[in-house]
Amino acid sequence: MATEKPCKQCQKPVSIWASTCPHCGKVGPTSSVKTVAGGIAAIGLIIGLFVMVISDDGSEVRESKVAAATALHPDIQFGSLNPINHAAVGCHHKERLKALHDYINEGDQKAFDDALAEAVFIRECTLFKKGDKVYAEDVNWHGQVKVRRPGETTFWWTDRERVGAY
Numbered sequence: 001m002a003t004e005k006p007c008k009q010c011q012k013p014v015s016i017w018a019s020t021c022p023h024c025g026k027v028g029p030t031s032s033v034k035t036v037a038g039g040i041a042a043i044g045l046i047i048g049l050f051v052m053v054i055s056d057d058g059s060e061v062r063e064s065k066v067a068a069a070t071a072l073h074p075d076i077q078f079g080s081l082n083p084i085n086h087a088a089v090g091c092h093h094k095e096r097l098k099a100l101h102d103y104i105n106e107g108d109q110k111a112f113d114d115a116l117a118e119a120v121f122i123r124e125c126t127l128f129k130k131g132d133k134v135y136a137e138d139v140n141w142h143g144q145v146k147v148r149r150p151g152e153t154t155f156w157w158t159d160r161e162r163v164g165a166y
């Protein structure tokens with residue numbers, strides 16, 4: 001099963017599911033994440049937080065949250081369809097997604113495969129293919145985005161850098 005690719009930084013083989021390289025720590029070691037997005041995100045964060053602070057009316061909080069998220073992640077369209085840009089795992093619970101990543105970061109592909117198969121079987125997690133389209137509904141501070149497939153009410157947390165037009 002071709003589930004490994006060379007890391008773009010250290011060239012060592014890394015699982016395509018890894019959000020960071022277990023050898024050198026590169027974020028998105030096998031996906032085409034652009035680091036320039038980091039700079040834009042930093043500026044967006046400042047603007048976004050400012051918007052949140054000045055909005056103390058409850059009805060404006062949700063709007064300002066979306067504005068903050070949009071500013072922080074300019075490549076993601078919140079409330080609209082976004083492309084999945086790299087094979088990704090999505091799970092109902094953020095903790096499950098993190099546990100799966102921990103296996104990858106430990107280099108334990110077998111444990112990852114087994115845990116993922118079980119999680120998908122019980123519909124706790126799902127697999128997104130490159131090119132799938134999802135609605136982005138929320139984002140958290142741990143680099144995870146809450147997404148939903150068109151026509152479905154089920155939501156999944158997935159890696160932030162795998163959603164959007166990179």
Ligand SMILES: [Zn+2]
Pocket residue numbers: 007008009010011012021022023024025026029
């Ligand atoms: Zn590496």
